[in-house]
Amino acid sequence: MSENALKVTFSPKLTPVRPSAVETVSSDYTRADRLAVWKARWGINRMAYRVKPGLYALGSPAADSPVFASANYKLSFDALRTNLNGLNAWLLVLDTKGINVWCAAGKGTFGTLELARVISETGLEKKVSHRNIILPQLGAPGVSAHKVKARTGFSVVYGPVRAEDLPEYLRLGRATPEMRRVRFDFSDRMILAPVQLVNFGRYMLPAAALLYLLGFRADAAYTAGALFAGGALVPALLPWLPGRSFAVKGAAAGLLVAALIALARQQSAVQFAARALIYASAASFIGLDFTGASTYTSLSGVKKEMRLAMPAQALALATGLAMLAAKGFLL
Amino acid sequence: MKMEYLRGVSTLKLDAAKCIGCGMCAAVCPHAVFRIEGRKAAITDADLCMECGACAENCPAQAITVKKGVGCAQAVRMGFLKGTEPDCGCGDGSSCC
Ligand code: SF4
Numbered sequence: 143m144s145e146n147a148l149k150v151t152f153s154p155k156l157t158p159v160r161p162s163a164v165e166t167v168s169s170d171y172t173r174a175d176r177l178a179v180w181k182a183r184w185g186i187n188r189m190a191y192r193v194k195p196g197l198y199a200l201g202s203p204a205a206d207s208p209v210f211a212s213a214n215y216k217l218s219f220d221a222l223r224t225n226l227n228g229l230n231a232w233l234l235v236l237d238t239k240g241i242n243v244w245c246a247a248g249k250g251t252f253g254t255l256e257l258a259r260v261i262s263e264t265g266l267e268k269k270v271s272h273r274n275i276i277l278p279q280l281g282a283p284g285v286s287a288h289k290v291k292a293r294t295g296f297s298v299v300y301g302p303v304r305a306e307d308l309p310e311y312l313r314l315g316r317a318t319p320e321m322r323r324v325r326f327d328f329s330d331r332m333i334l335a336p337v338q339l340v341n342f343g344r345y346m347l348p349a350a351a352l353l354y355l356l357g358f359r360a361d362a363a364y365t366a367g368a369l370f371a372g373g374a375l376v377p378a379l380l381p382w383l384p385g386r387s388f389a390v391k392g393a394a395a396g397l398l399v400a401a402l403i404a405l406a407r408q409q410s411a412v413q414f415a416a417r418a419l420i421y422a423s424a425a426s427f428i429g430l431d432f433t434g435a436s437t438y439t440s441l442s443g444v445k446k447e448m449r450l451a452m453p454a455q456a457l458a459l460a461t462g463l464a465m466l467a468a469k470g471f472l473l
Numbered sequence: 474m475k476m477e478y479l480r481g482v483s484t485l486k487l488d489a490a491k492c493i494g495c496g497m498c499a500a501v502c503p504h505a506v507f508r509i510e511g512r513k514a515a516i517t518d519a520d521l522c523m524e525c526g527a528c529a530e531n532c533p534a535q536a537i538t539v540k541k542g543v544g545c546a547q548a549v550r551m552g553f554l555k556g557t558e559p560d561c562g563c564g565d566g567s568s569c570c
């Protein structure tokens with residue numbers, strides 16, 4: 143088997159792993175960890191949350207203790223170690239450039255080659271007597287279990303999607319169908335909303351402030367409203383917004399908010415129609431970007447919807463602006 | 474919530490003749506697209522597939538093909554602008570996924 147392991151090519155860009163240095167970690171979840179999660183969600187210094195790749199000892203593992211693989215994103219690693227509370231285990235951290243398991247598996251950095259590399263560089267086969275590694279199921283798009291076996295002699299076992307199911311998984315000795323499915327519940331969606339709000343708020347909040355200062359107060363409200371509709375209402379109301387297309391869902395949320403603002407500001411029908419076109423298309427654009435956060439949209443689907451949505455959004459925007467221009471701009 | 478995206482777009486294909494019934498596809502799929510019946514894999518509802526590629530990657534018999542990709546509008550835009558495959562660019566400093 144060690145001959146096979148030697149065939150793995152090492153990319154010089156990946157962090158080297160020293161077999162001697164097995165660090166010990168605890169399964170405690172501290173206030174500092176909680177703060178780190180919050181900051182990472184809001185995109186504050188997100189890339190600082192990297193864990194050094196390599197082999198870690200949780201508790202005092204022996205040769206027959208289980209091995210769990212993780213990405214070197216702090217949130218992924220923390221989810222793993224804290225859910226293994228009370229267990230003695232080996233934690234094998236892959237160099238995924240600080241990206242979570244799911245995204246890294248999509249890119250292939252949480253992948254067959256990298257797994258084979260850390261297995262070989264950490265000297266795992268001398269540390270444990272068995273040949274099993276438990277991977278998070280969401281690592282499967284990057285890892286080919288049978289190829290890992292052929293290269294390293296280790297069998298990949300896919301654990302549950304969510305680290306919080308690990309205790310139950312270990313107790314049962316298998317994953318239930320429920321543990322194998324990704325979810326996209328309200329809380330899952332709202333965790334991802336800040337990223338969208340930060341991404342678009344960066345441009346739209348200064349734009350709203352500028353409009354306000356220039357005296358276009360209604361448009362300042364519409365701009366902030368479009369951001370709220372696409373960035374917060376789409377995630378919050380996703381199952382209830384009409385259609386399967388995220389662009390349509392975004393447009394619907396945008397229309398709703400624009401209508402509420404128009405009512406509050408007692409705008410005329412023409413003024414409202416023009417604004418509805420402009421700001422619903424903006425909300426639609428933001429809503430479409432939420433496909434990136436969702437756990438069930440396919441590339442083929444997104445491409446199809448973009449082919450239809452992008453021209454429609456551009457047309458709505460142009461029509462709205464033309465209407466405003468024809469009415470002598472912002473009556 | 475019910476997680477069905479656009480209908481009839483998934484590129485997922487299963488060649489049942491090659492399948493050896495190992496069950497890997499059913500184990501790795503996060504949307505329960507596969508069912509094993511009579512020692513063969515079967516697709517339950519291809520519209521549930523998000524094209525993550527896990528099943529094809531882990532099928533030892535190469536019975537599954539799917540065009541793997543990220544269903545992310547930002548990635549498609551970036552790929553279009555850079556003239557590459559869709560790339561979510563969650564590499565350095567950006568915050569998608
Ligand atoms: S590509 Fe992913 S979602 Fe689609 S069937 Fe395969 S494992 Fe399931």
Ligand code: SF4
Nearest residue numbers: 492493495496498532
């Ligand atoms: S992974 Fe491949 S061989 Fe195994 S059950 Fe699925 S289709 Fe059949």
